[in-house]
Amino acid sequence: MAGEQALPSTGSASERACEPVQPDTHDSILQRARDLFARQGYRGTSIRQLTSGLGLTPAALYYHFTGKEDVLAGVLAPMERDGETIIARMAQLEPTPEALREVLDRYFDLLARDIVAFRLVADDVDVQQSAVGQRLRAQARDLFAWLTGSAPEVEDRIRAAAAVGTIRLSLEQSGVEPDAHRDAIIGRALQIMTD
Template sequence: MDERRTDTRGQIREVALELFAEQGYEKTSLREIAERLGVTKAAVYYHYKTKEEIVGTLFDDLLAGIDEIVAWARERPRDVATRRELLRRYSALLAGRSTARMVRFLQESQTSFRELAAGAEMKKRLAELTGLLAEPGQSVAGQLRGRMSVIALHLGAFLDEGIEASEEERREAALEIALELAGD
């Protein structure tokens, strides 16, 4: 593939993600993405026919990363050590600017995202991931702790309003909380 085309596709994804995180999926148009990039709508349309197509490509790497973690965890015993390492790996996956914006987009555009194909895939992957955070026959409270540990990681990835800490400090604090929730 032409390197310029790949670079343009990447720029479109980054700008679209910025706009989705800032104003939501529904309120963002291909025209706004083009304007922010300083190109025509036709140039954006050449690479992506719809916003949904952009969203799908945005989440490909995140979904693949979750798949790797799930595959790893399935091969391990369902115990505290595996849960803790699963959370560490997921936290590392969430580290980084683009992923943090994707998580913010997920949190703030839940209604719109649920209706997209990428939303259904993300829901499925997160269900698999959180399912591995509970031992078979674990109490309801134990199962909820596993799910809440993932939410803690998501919040640590993007929630910075009123928290005076670096992105790394927030991520580490969120991981600490997630590990506490995962239990001993």
């Protein structure tokens, strides 16, 4: 209240510096959701599971999110923003070898930043059917359409699928370090597209 002075804190400055900092509840919920969705799937994760590991009540979650699909949208928001950036950039590019390299570089970065989020969209049917999943799948179709050109032949579609798959599987399954093997992975994807 006005006129009241704050109570002095207890302990020394060094003791107070060692006290745990309360993490941001919103971000904590998103991190917990990301982990549980990856392990159990979207459908297999309940609101109670999302909150119980954080010491929160479901009401606390609903303070930050409208529901589980809103939590999912929050988990996938960085990927969606990155995808929008790629799509906007593709619209400015003519399909040249340099532009192809740029688009594959950006796709690599999108996956390397959060392969777990990508797996959710690629592998979880419930996520695919959500509003954010539909938007991300539309972005993937736009990427594929740009890679294959305006009148793709079967061979063009196969090449694009193989190039995109090379990047995804290299990051997801091969156990290679993305930063250390970036040029090799993108180089192989480019080779597939241009052979």
